[in-house]
Amino acid sequence: MPLRVQRDVKEIEAVLHEILSTASPPVARCRLLSSGFSAGHALDITEDLAGVKACLGCGNCIDICPVLVREPRRRERTEQRTSMALENLVDEDCDRCYACVLVCPQVDTTIKHYIVNRRMIEVMSRIQERIGDEGEPDLDLFLEEALS
């Protein structure tokens, strides 16, 4: 059985860069840039699915998204577990951690490698910035000091 021929990131680097730089869950667009099912994917259906890039609805991206972990009430808006649902639920509040891309079974490994090798340091620094420096001043401590 031949291995699936995956997208060479060099061919799509410009558009991938743009996708990864946008504050919106990137998984669906990364999936569409991927090569879809291979002939080796054994599904109990008669259709030829080779090359189909549709979302499987596995829900991995929904489960891994830190925005939805922090704000679980967002999930109440839909029971769908597709990448489209993720985009609707998170929209521009995306942390750009790329976890959704990394867990998607339909995204090419080449794209995942690109993210890990080229984008992860930036991701770490962005998340650190969001959490705040652990040594950042606690204004409330000063307020208590002033009032006590």
Place this chain on the structure above:
Amino acid sequence: MDFTIPEELKMVQTLVRDFVKEQLLPLEREVLGRESDLAGAMQRLTPETEEKLVKMVKDMGLWGVGIPEELGGVGLGTLGTCLVEEELAKTIIPFNFGDVTPILFDCNEEQKEHYLLPVIEGQKHPYLALIEPGKGIDPAAMELRAERVNSGYLLNGRKLSFSKVGTGDFAIVFAVTDPEGGIRDGVTCLLVDRDTPGFTVVGGEERTGWQAQVAEPVSLIFDNCRVPAEKVLGEEGKALYLGKKWLLSRRVVRGARVVGAAVRLLDVSTEHAKSWQSFGQAISTWPSVQAALADMAIDIHAARLMVYHAAWKADEGEDIHQEAAMVKVFADEMLYRVADRAVQIRGGPAPAGELPLERLCRNIVARSAGQNALEVQRAIITEDVLKLRG
């Protein structure tokens, strides 16, 4: 797991307990006023009384309990300080064992001689000038500016201070030096002597009678006040990092004060429940009153354990961010519950004969002014919970 308080700290606790019982509690009537109209009530002790008490504490070797030994204090550590503060909070008498804001602990050698050591000795008193009228302490909204001029700064603006009225010898002023710098780099702390031209202190007069229950802040006005560069405390722009090593444990110490106040409320309530008769028997025999007393005791016990645990961790050099936040949220909310039950057991507004209860309840409401950020503490706790469970 050993919950035993070290022997030497137990001795200190006993000493302070006796001091409160023998020296401070008898002064309550004097501070609260002798008449039913509270004509003689005071906000503070008289200078003579205070001087006498300070001398006694110094003779006991307990002056400066919360101040590190290397800075001339007793260096009891956080747990020891908590034990002392818990005892002191059992009375409404405004007196402490040499409490100095840790913001000053970052003084350089020259500033130590001129400011910190005299403050520790009780010879000088600072105004902590942090809050602005209607602005709080948000650096983004802070209006007091320190503009860089030749070899110094020019201060313009106004601050509020809740420090003791009339005794301030200098002000610890937080001013914006770089509006773009925010909380990390934009605020500078300056030590401004009371006699510096352009610096005036107004308001906050000591009141008597009913008005003595209201602590009014003083206004510190800076009008083209020129301050030399050597008066910067710490680094320029880094004011909100001052005292970092000690400020968090102060939150736990404040929790201990809350526990002490709650213990006094329970004592007052128990005494009243045992002595007040209704339908021919003491109200302490009523199941509802008993349940209220039990709930108060449970609350106090839980808060005390949280305080001691956080204090112990702080003394072990461990991170207490989460524990300190939990102490603040739980202890402050606990005090409201205990005060509410105390008033319910009392069964009405506290008359002149029960003034400690009345003043304790007023103090609790006054404390709540600083508790507007309990949600911030909850956010600190949640951050850790999500990290651990997420």
